[in-house]
Amino acid sequence: xxxxxxxxxxxxxxxxxxxxxxxxxxxxxxxxxxxxxxxxxxxxxxxxxxxxxxxxxxxxxxxxxxxxxxxxxxxxxxxxxxxxxxxxxxxxxxxxxxxxxxxxxxxxxxxxxxxxxxxxxxxxxxxxxxxxxxxxxxxxxxxxxxxxxxxxxxxxxxxxxxxxxxxxxxxxxxxxxxxxxxxxxxxxxxxxxxxxxxxxxxxxxxxxxxxxxxxxxxxxxxxxxxxxxxxxxxxxxxxxxxxxxxxxxxxxxxxxxxxxxxxxxxxxxxxxxxxxxxxxxxxxxxxxxxxxxxxxxxxxxxxxxxxxxxxxxxxxxxxxxxxxxxxxxxxxxxxxxxxxxxxxxxxxxxxxxxxxxxxxxxxxxxxxxxxxxxxxxxxxxxxxxxxxxxx
Ligand code: AMP
Numbered sequence: 001x002x003x004x005x006x007x008x009x010x011x012x013x014x015x016x017x018x019x020x021x022x023x024x025x026x027x028x029x030x031x032x033x034x035x036x037x038x039x040x041x042x043x044x045x046x047x048x049x050x051x052x053x054x055x056x057x058x059x060x061x062x063x064x065x066x067x068x069x070x071x072x073x074x075x076x077x078x079x080x081x082x083x084x085x086x087x088x089x090x091x092x093x094x095x096x097x098x099x100x101x102x103x104x105x106x107x108x109x110x111x112x113x114x115x116x117x118x119x120x121x122x123x124x125x126x127x128x129x130x131x132x133x134x135x136x137x138x139x140x141x142x143x144x145x146x147x148x149x150x151x152x153x154x155x156x157x158x159x160x161x162x163x164x165x166x167x168x169x170x171x172x173x174x175x176x177x178x179x180x181x182x183x184x185x186x187x188x189x190x191x192x193x194x195x196x197x198x199x200x201x202x203x204x205x206x207x208x209x210x211x212x213x214x215x216x217x218x219x220x221x222x223x224x225x226x227x228x229x230x231x232x233x234x235x236x237x238x239x240x241x242x243x244x245x246x247x248x249x250x251x252x253x254x255x256x257x258x259x260x261x262x263x264x265x266x267x268x269x270x271x272x273x274x275x276x277x278x279x280x281x282x283x284x285x286x287x288x289x290x291x292x293x294x295x296x297x298x299x300x301x302x303x304x305x306x307x308x309x310x311x312x313x314x315x316x317x318x319x320x321x322x323x324x325x326x327x328x329x330x331x332x333x334x335x336x337x338x339x340x341x342x343x344x345x346x347x348x349x350x351x352x353x354x355x356x357x358x359x360x361x362x363x364x365x366x367x368x369x370x371x372x373x374x375x376x377x378x379x380x381x382x383x384x385x386x387x388x389x390x391x
Contacts, residue, residue, distance in 0.1 A: 002175055003167040003389035006043060006141050011052035015102060017137040018044065018168065019154050019385075021146035021369055022058035022075045025353075031074050033356055036146065036369050041082055043143045043168035044110060048083070054110040055102055055137055057093060057154055058144065059117040066118045076112045087112055093119065094132035102136045122153045130157030143168025145175070146348065146370035148385030149377075155385035165389050170369065175386065177366035178377045181345050186309035187213055192301070192332070194219030195315025195350060198242045202249075203379035204314070209252055214259040214308075216301050218293050218317030218328060222263050225250065234268070234284035261304065265294025267318065267325055274324045292318025293328035302335045311336055314347035314374060320354040329354045337363025347374035 020040045025032040047054045056079070061070040076089035090098040093113040105111050116122040121129030130153040134140070140162040142148070147155055148171070159165055167175070181189075191212040193201055198221045208215055217225055223236035228246035253260035268288035269278045280294045293301070305311055313336070320326040329351075336344050337360040344364045346352055349371020355361050368374045373383060 002172060002179070003386055004165070004391065005172055006046060006166045006168050009139060009164060009166050011047055011050040011139060013107060014052045014138040015105065015136055016047050016052045016054050016139040016141055017133065017158065017162065018047065018054050018056050018141045019144045019147075019158075020044075020056055020058045020168075021144035022056075022072060023060050023146060024075065026060075026074070029069070029074055031078055033353075034078055035352075035356065037075060037078055037082070039170045039369050040143045040168065043141065043170055044079075044083065046169065047141065048108050048110060051107055052139070053105040053107050055105065055113065056087075056110055057113040057116055057133070059122065059147070059154075060115050061117070063115065063117050064120060067115075070115055070117075072112055072115050079110065079112060083110060085109055090114055093122075094129065094135075099136060116152075116154050123150070125151050125153050125157045127157060127160075129153045131161050133158050134161035137162060138164060140165040141168045142385055142389060143170045144385065145171050145368070145373055147373070148370065148383040149373040149381070151384040151388075156388040159388040163391065165391065167386070167389055171386070173366070174368055174370065174373075177345050177368065178374065180343055181310055181312045182211070182378065185211065186343065188308045189310040190214045190216065190305055190308040192216045192218070192305075192311065192313040192317075193315050194221065194317045194329070196220045196237070198224045198239055198246060201315070201375065202245065203381075204375055205249055206252075207378060207380050208312075209249070209256055209258055212258060214261060214304055215253065216261045216304060218263060218297075218301075219315050221315070222293075223290055225260075225262050229262070232284060232286070233290060234286050234288045235270075236284060236290040259304075261300065263290070263293045263297040264300070265296040266290040267292035267294055267327070272319055272322070274322055278324055291322075292325040298328055298331055301332055305332070305336050306339065308339075309342055311342060311344040312347060312378065313345070313351055314349070314371070314378070316350050316354045320350070326354065330358065333358065334360050337361065347371060347378070349374070
């Protein structure tokens with residue numbers, strides 16, 4: 001059952017605590033990509049339009065204490081522009097001054113609490129901190145899908161003190177997209193998994209082996225599978241302690257008749273860096289490392305997704321941060337974005353970052369704002385931040 005929607009509550013005249021995911025990438029004190037803020041704007045505008053006051057809160061980065069460089073000030077400025085009124089930044093997420101600002105906040109307007117993680121109590125899901133966060137607010141809305149897999153004070157603890165609660169529109173869109181690719185997905189169902197480590201994705205692979213028709217593997221994790229199957233991988237990144245597991249997963253795929261596809265050619269280099277020695281090979285030499293899928297693999301993967309009705313993708317297919325090793329990820333992304341009649345979901349994190357800004361990036365059914373939360377959902381785990389919205 002999806003959680004209660006923000007649109008089903010009576011918000012008029014109330015102070016609404018809205019947990020957002022404003023954990024945006026920063027360049028100095030500037031926002032490098034505001035996508036996560038933009039994704040919550042419809043929820044915020046809806047709340048304000050109902051004649052309520054919105055007290056927005058979020059974490060930014062991973063501070064353990066007050067860290068000026070991780071202030072939400074740039075986010076408050078961005079929100080002021082986007083909402084068309086000054087969104088004041090409170091000096092803290094709790095305390096007397098913040099409490100007075102909340103009390104004085106006019107209906108129809110929004111303010112922002114300072115970075116929740118300036119208090120260790122946030123991640124500890126501390127009871128007193130949760131109580132303080134809830135003070136002066138009558139309704140709680142969680143729109144932070146990207147943090148829904150964490151049981152923190154602002155995602156779980158606070159719900160003990162605010163009985164009127166619901167999911168925001170972004171949260172509902174995210175859950176609906178993931179539901180569509182996990183419950184009765186249309187077949188053929190193709191999953192694409194890349195990224196650094198097999199160990200992060202074991203649960204997801206196991207779960208997808210039950211549901212998908214094909215799993216296309218890329219990224220560094222492909223080399224653990226290739227090595228496990230006896231293919232030489234040179235100096236590529238391999239998780240030696242996961243070779244047995246990789247063999248087990250390949251055997252399970254064969255038993256279940258799931259096509260577990262691995263790269264057959266590679267973009268290699270002596271180091272994970274751009275340079276004159278980059279080349280495409282079928283056999284990785286002992287002194288080279290695989291840093292992207294090669295063109296023949298790309299063509300096989302494109303052919304596979306072209307026949308799909310459902311596609312879920314989590315993890316880049318190469319070291320995409322370096323343009324020379326981003327082509328596999330970008331070309332497969334473009335091919336999927338141009339497909340018609342397919343449900344295509346990009347599972348947040350690095351995959352979303354890799355495709356951000358591309359002219360075709362709007363061609364997917366859904367691009368999630370949450371990498372870790374998507375993975376946990378795909379593993380079949382319950383997200384604590386969603387569960388806590390149950391009333
Ligand atoms: P993850 O967080 O597990 O999704 O991993 C993403 C990271 O894996 C990105 O920083 C990629 O640059 C990196 N990555 C992908 N493919 C490779 C590769 N072949 N060798 C080294 N790193 C890679």
